[in-house]
Each structure stands twice: as structure tokens, then as C-alpha cells.
Amino acid sequence: MATPDAGPPSAIAPLLTPAGWDLLHRVGPWDENQVLTLSESLRREGHPPELVAAVLSQTRLRARAVGKFGEFARTMLFTPDGLEQATRLSVAARHAQRFVTADLRRVADLGCGIGADAMALAALDREVTAVERDETTAAVATVNLMPWPNVRVVQADATAVDLSAVDGVWLDPARRTGAAGGARRLFDPESFSPPFSFVTSLAASGLPVGVKLGPGLAHEAIPEDAEAQWISVDGGVAEVALWFEVLRRPGVRRSAVVVSGGGAHPGSAELTSPDPYRPGSFDGETGPVSRYLIEPDGAVIRAGLVTDLARLIGAHQVNEQIAYLSADTHEPTPFARAWTVREVLPFHLKTLRAWVREHQVGTLEIKKRGIAQTPEQVRRELAPKGPGRATLFLTRLGATEKRVAIVADPVPH
Template sequence: MPHDKHTPEQLAPLLTPEGWALLNSLGPYREDDALALSSRLRKEGHSPELVSAVLSQARLRAKAQAKFGEFSAHMLFTRAGLEQATRLSVAARHARRFVDAGVSHVADLGCGLGADALAMASLDLEVTAVELDETTAACATMNLMPFPKARVVHADAQSVPLEAFDGVWLDPARRETSSSGTTRIWDPEEFSPPLSFVESLAARGLPVGVKLGPGVPHESIPDGCEAQWVSVDGDVAEVALYFNALRRPTVRRAALVLSAVGASELVAETDFDKGTEPRVGPLEGYLYEPDGAVIRAGLVAELAERLGGHLVDEHIAYICAPDLVATPFARAYRVLEVRPYSVKALRAWVREEGIGVLDIKKRGTSVTPEELRKMLLVGQKKGASKKATLVLTRIGEQRVAAVVEPA
């Protein structure tokens, strides 16, 4: 997990009975009330250091609700740790892999704030969570206190003897932190620990799983593992690689789509360059915009086949099909008309149709939707309220603009 601007000294005030009680006594955090809350706490006699630490944690807890739900109200966070932390709904699926594989004691190497360890301990697995960063390890210790089968070790993930474990989970640090914020690391060998270390553990026959950023290139994914991309409510959260007993033998790549209505998965047994040959056809009928997990997993052609459709261009992730098919793996739009891309012609169309609200989507073109929207709506009459959706894309060398409506 990356280093954070939080230091042990800044966290220390919260690890006292007074600090912990004060933090947990606050109601729901609202940024608009922060100044008044700070003043009130200082007037009550709390030190500036404690007030600063409490407000910082209250702010992070509010942000963490999206990932941790009601658990966030009793946890400690760092900013960088929260950015990389696994959503609990996804962590539960990681943990289930270990249970189904018959694993009993997991080494969680690079545990961060402890989200995956928490999910594993909730399923009655014994977990040893290892974290190099001192502040993050302190947070994980507090977060895992309710679970007697979980313990935290402050150490380098690559230095831990693994003889006592029958499964390993890793979440390598993929961000660098500076005074201006955090930046993402793209090279898997620059991760901490690197992907080659993960492969060396898998080579020993251990059930090994690793969470990586969803943008990892296909050529970096090792042979002999299952790669599962996961999206949550349309946001691609991660790709998890599973080795040995954690891997499903008939799955090489998968797209798991989680939403309020449940979980759906699209899988392929073939490698990334050996999948379904895409069919290409006209931009007509219904346009499908695949979920990001489907795109990352290289399963767009497989989805097109399932929908009875085709790609509009073999290099662009837009699918067209004659019929409207309900699918959790894509958003569907009815194609109303297709015209050559021309700013002048589109501006005239906006004016003639009385369009005041314009949603612009694009793939395969360098157009910036926000800038184009301003150009097309400039000078539009006040009171224009008609809504419209444009899809900008490329068919071969031709740029086109499709007028569509959500199906």
C-alpha cells in the first residue's frame, strides 16, 4: 500500500481513549459544518492536534461509506489507503474463492487498511495481514480488532515466511504519493511487491490471488491464471488474477458486473488473442455500449455474438444489433439517424430541433465532449429544453455522429 501524508504522530491522538471516544461521538460528517465543528471542539478544550485528527478521520469516514457501508463508521483510514482499498462487496468475493478452495489460513500481503482481511475473517478464515507502512498498519490493526482470527504484522510483504499458510492474497502498492497527491504506477514490475514476486509464489503451487488495477495490459498477465475484471455500478474497480486452486480451470478471462440488481458474469476459456472473431456491420438498429469490465477483458466480440449483433468497427467497442436484448453487460440505445461528423451541420441540427440539453458519448475519436457541447449549444435560444444524445465514433476512416435515444 502506498505511503500517505498521514504520519504516526497525526494518527496517535485517535489511539487514546479520549481521541477514540471523541471521533466516535460525532454524527454524520458534513463539509459545510466542518468549521463550526472545529470551533466547538476547541472551545470544549480539545487540543488542536486532536481536533485536526478527528476532523480528518470524520471526512475520510464519510468518503469511505461508498466502499465500506456502515462499517466505515467504526474504522480508521488514510487518504491513499482509502483510494486503493477494496470495496467490501468485492472483497467478499475474493474471500469466497479461498473458502471454496479449502484454504484455512491466508497471508494477506500488503493488506492496506484491511478490507480483504476483514472479509476473510468474516468468513471464519484465519488471516495474517502484513503491511509495510506503519500508519496504514496501525489503521488495519484497529479495523481488524473485532475479528479474533485476524492479526496484523508490520513488515515487508516479501520478507514474510509462508510455511504456516495455505493461501496467499496480495494487493500490491500501485500508487506513489507526493505533496501534490497520488499518481498511478503502470509498470507491473514497479508495483510493491512486483508481479514477478506473485508469479514466484504461484510457481510453488500455493493458492494465490492478486488484485491489480484494471488497466494492466493483457501482455503483462501471466500464463496459467484466471483474470477476472470487476465493475461495480458501471465503474471498473480491478482485475483479480487467480492461480492454482483459486482458478476456475475453464476460465481464462472474465467480466464480473455487480450492480444493485445482482451479479452477472461473461467468461471465455480462450486467451486474449484467440477469442471470437468479430463481425463488422452498419451502425443501425440498437447501439450497445459495453460495460468497462467487458471491454477490459477483451470480451466485446463475445458479447456481440450473444446479442446477435456486430461491431461497427473492429477496433471500437460499440455493438449494433437489430433487436433490443436485455443485458447487464451493456447500455442500449435506439439509433435514430446517422450523419457525417460536421460541427457546422450539428450546430444547425441543434438549433432546428430546439435542443437545450445534449449528452455526448464518444469512442475512437479525439473530440472532447465538453468542448463540442459548448460549441453546439452556443447561441441557442433561451428556453430550449429538448434533450438529445449524440454518439461520436469512427467507421474505418470516416467520423460519424449518431443520434440515439436510451432504450
């Protein structure tokens, strides 16, 4: 991802020398308990304080990066913002595969950030021009992409790059503004860098384009000629990617991909629809709370595929506006988590407080949809205390909008 100002080049400059690079690779894995001892030891060896600080900072970032990059993290460079905003390598591989399937060999990665998507494209033998505006981030990307001779990194504004020699474009616009550490998240697509209108203009020119955006993108903002794909990783919705021209799959307008397991070879599943989503429309079934309560994955919800999931697993919604499903039987699915219903209580704080006290519940998980109160507010009111555990789902039922608290236990995966 293109990043806001990642800080001055001096933040990584000490590492970009033979001595700095050698020291970075001699220091062992990050150990919080040994960092002070290690810092003092390196200074006693005569290493400059700025180099020691840079090495320890990178060691810490590399440890954090393993979840996104696996073993690759141990030889990469990072900035804090760059790591936070970088695409997971497993997801970047999905992006890159689109270009392979479409037989697009020369790809421009506009807003390459620290280089995650460019790495995935290069690993699949694409010729990549990786463009990054920020000087420090471009330097980091250059180091990270050195193992691939089929990549060149260009420090430039993405909107000013000549694209006449490429077959397709991948974009990851910066969705934050401000200096590193104090960046503010942006929600208006026209405030992104580059702006969304630049993306759509590229697509309108006939160039195959893929773009990564925040998962909260409104369905109304999705162009008619785009396929939208929401991706979640281990339960957290990571992005929505829009695909144009030959990168778009025939017969698919929107989809939800659920990735689980992490690591180099995670499992995944996809739910697709050929139709655009029209917020406010409802073509599913509603019904009472049955034996099982089903909580769809966030990608399914964002993609507007809750009713599709309900039909797939033989379930119904408890309220047409709320993304909780229920069923008499349990149909395992990667697209949702299931809970066995214990009780359905009226959502009255006095009633719930008495139930928590009676069952000696001290560990209380609270989930909610369609209820104004936050879980924190409710937890304070209920004052859980004791050895018991419970999960409460606070929601509304059916056309009557009756407010309830559903006590449920997770079904083992």
C-alpha cells in the same frame, strides 16, 4: 491495498487514546454546514486542536467510505489514500470466497492497506496474516481488524514475510509512489510494491495466489497459468484480479464481472471465456447502425469479451476495432447499456452545429470511440444552447471507416 507513505503516525495518534476514541464516537455524522460550529464547540470544551482536527477528518472520511464499506464505515479508521485505494467490501467478499471455495484456511494478505480484504477473509472464518509496510496504515488496519480475533496485523515488507505456515496468498501491490496527497500512479508492473515478478514467483512455487491489479493491465502481461477477472462496480472498472493454482477455475481464462446496486448485497453477473484474448484478432460480425446502439460495460471491453457479448445478445459491431454494438431488437443485459437510435449524421462540425441549433439542444452528452477529438473540444465547437437534451456517439463505421455522429436516447433500465 498497500499504500504509499500515508503520513506520520501523528495523523491518527490523537485518536488512539481513550479520550480520542471516545470523542470520535460522540461526534455525529459529518455535516459540511456544521463543521465550523462543531470545531469551535469542541475547542471550547477544552479538546486540543490536533485532536479536533483528527476527529473531524475521520468523520469526513467515514462519510465518504459508506459507499465502499456500508455501515462498517461508521466504526473504522481511514487515511485519505487508504480509503481511495481500498477494495469495496462487496468486491473483497468475492475475493475471499475464492479462498473458501478452494478450502484454504490460512491466508496471508500482503499489502493489506486499511484492511478491506482481510476483513472479508476473516468474516469467512479464514485465519489471516495481514501485512502492511507503512506504519500509519498498519495502525489503521490494526484498529479496523480488531473485531476479528482470527486476524493478526504485521508491519513488514511483504517480500520479507515467512509464508511457510500459510495455505494461500492474496496480494494488493501498491501502484503509486510518493507521499500522501502527491502520490504518482505507476503503470509498469515491475514498479509496483511488491513487483509483479514477486507475485509470479510465488505462484511458480506452487502456492495458491490471487492478486489485484489495475484494470489497464495488458493482456500480454497475463501469465499463461492465470485466470484473469475484470470487475466493474456501477459502471466503473475497478480492477483485474489474477488467480493461480487451485484459486483458478477450470475452463476459465478470462471473465468480466459486473456489480451493480452497491450496498451490502449488490447484484452481479459474469461473462466468461475459456480462451486467452489475442489483441488484434477478430472473430465477430460487423454491420450497419440498426435500431439500437449498445455500449458494453468497461469490464467486458477490458476482458476482450465484446464479440462474446454480441453473440450472446444477437448484436454486431459497427466496426471490428470499436466496442460499439448495434441490433434490430433490444435484448436486456447487465453487461451493456442500450440506446435507441434517432439519427445517424455525418461527423462534420458544421452539420452537427446546425443540428444542435435546429433542435435547441442545451444539454449535450458526447461519447466517442475511434475519434481523435475529445468530447470537450466537440462541445465547444457545437456551442449547445437551449432547453433540449441529446446524446451524440462519435465513431467510425465498417471497413470504410466513415466518421459519424449517432444521435440516441437511453433505453430505460
